[in-house]
Amino acid sequence: MDNLRIELTQHPKKKPGKGDKLGFGTVFTDHMMLMEYDRGIGWHDARIVPYGNISLSPASTVLHYAQETFEGMKAYRSTDGRVLLFRPEENFKRLNRSNERLCIPALDVDFCVESLKELVMIDKDWIPEAEGSSLYIRPFIIGNESKLGVKEADNYIYCVLLSPSGAYYESGLKPVPIYVEEEYVRAVRGGTGFAKTGGNYACSLRAQTVAHEKGYSQVLWLDGVEKKYVGEVGAMNIFFVIDGEVITPELDGSILPGITRMSMMELLRRDGYKVTERQIAIQEVADAYDAGKLDEMFGTGTAAVISPVGELKWGDKIMKINNGEIGPISAHAYKELTDIQWGRAKGPDGWSVEIGHM
Numbered sequence: 074m075d076n077l078r079i080e081l082t083q084h085p086k087k088k089p090g091k092g093d094k095l096g097f098g099t100v101f102t103d104h105m106m107l108m109e110y111d112r113g114i115g116w117h118d119a120r121i122v123p124y125g126n127i128s129l130s131p132a133s134t135v136l137h138y139a140q141e142t143f144e145g146m147k148a149y150r151s152t153d154g155r156v157l158l159f160r161p162e163e164n165f166k167r168l169n170r171s172n173e174r175l176c177i178p179a180l181d182v183d184f185c186v187e188s189l190k191e192l193v194m195i196d197k198d199w200i201p202e203a204e205g206s207s208l209y210i211r212p213f214i215i216g217n218e219s220k221l222g223v224k225e226a227d228n229y230i231y232c233v234l235l236s237p238s239g240a241y242y243e244s245g246l247k248p249v250p251i252y253v254e255e256e257y258v259r260a261v262r263g264g265t266g267f268a269k270t271g272g273n274y275a276c277s278l279r280a281q282t283v284a285h286e287k288g289y290s291q292v293l294w295l296d297g298v299e300k301k302y303v304g305e306v307g308a309m310n311i312f313f314v315i316d317g318e319v320i321t322p323e324l325d326g327s328i329l330p331g332i333t334r335m336s337m338m339e340l341l342r343r344d345g346y347k348v349t350e351r352q353i354a355i356q357e358v359a360d361a362y363d364a365g366k367l368d369e370m371f372g373t374g375t376a377a378v379i380s381p382v383g384e385l386k387w388g389d390k391i392m393k394i395n396n397g398e399i400g401p402i403s404a405h406a407y408k409e410l411t412d413i414q415w416g417r418a419k420g421p422d423g424w425s426v427e428i429g430h431m
């Protein structure tokens with residue numbers, strides 16, 4: 074690409090070995106992507122450079138007013154050595170929808186996808202090999218004007234980090250316990266819930282911490298106005314299987330439009346399941362449970378793909394779902410999607426994007 078400068082590191086780091094535990098988001102590759110925006114000039118100076126710290130003015134917009142957006146996606150290594158991305162243009166289209174909401178200037182989606190391919194191929198030796206592991210990709214943008222006045226920044230930094238990450242489930246797909254959050258809310262319609270922005274996480278940390286203290290892995294968020302309708306969980310969208318029908322809350326502006334969510338709905342419909350997007354009240358879920366019709370419940374997101382819910386607590390009511398075991402539809406959906414992502418099966422056109430070989 075002629076508008077992308079590449080500066081390779083002179084000091085490559087030691088890559089994690091085959092047996093090393095990778096965890097999530099702590100190890101970074103040798104390179105990263107950077108690009109700046111200045112009002113009047115536009116996005117400029119795109120470059121791949123050695124991974125390192127970036128320097129900001131202490132008055133930088135993002136540090137005070139959280140003008141930030143991000144994405145999360147993965148590069149996968151197939152057993153026959155192909156390097157694959159999953160629907161990458163969807164991530165950058167979503168990044169632009171988040172940008173619009175946060176008054177951040179739009180990016181060129183094709184340029185983001187093409188420069189990402191270059192970056193991943195430069196650091197392809199960092200894509201881990203172990204079953205279920207992948208190279209996590211974190212594009213993000215920060216407002217970076219040195220000025221304390223509250224307004225959209227005139228200057229921005231776009232950055233992409235790569236981080237080898239281990240299999241989300243080291244010991245198989247284990248259903249998690251979650252509870253319905255009745256005190257705190259994550260987002261409201263008209264707010265920023267549909268945007269992938271750090272502020273949504275900042276305000277969710279308190280609930281997350283309390284949940285961990287109580288021995289739960291996540292909270293199930295309700296709508297921020299009536300606290301009646303189901304939203305999503307942590308960094309995942311939520312699905313219920315009620316009497317054989319797969320149901321997920323409709324996108325009402327307060328829910329993050331997950332790419333895993335969208336892909337899961339398409340796959341399950343293709344495979345003949347009835348999939349419905351609609352408002353669903355927590356009372357309806359409890360009623361379905363009492364009637365013996367709450368068959369399965371699972372979260373979806375890039376990190377875990379699927380996270381089955383084994384226990385749902387709502388006030389004093391404890392609902393044990395499918396005996397705390399992964400259900401047949403969850404297991405089927407997990408296998409179908411991961412087979413496509415890791416290149417073991419051919420998915421719908423354009424889903425798995427081969428960008429090179431090891």
Ligand SMILES: *Cc1c(COP(=O)(O)O)cnc(C)c1O
Binds near residue numbers: 145332
């Ligand atoms: C990223 C994210 C998701 C999942 O989106 P995917 O595109 O499937 O990874 C769900 N909820 C929130 C709040 C998120 O930030």
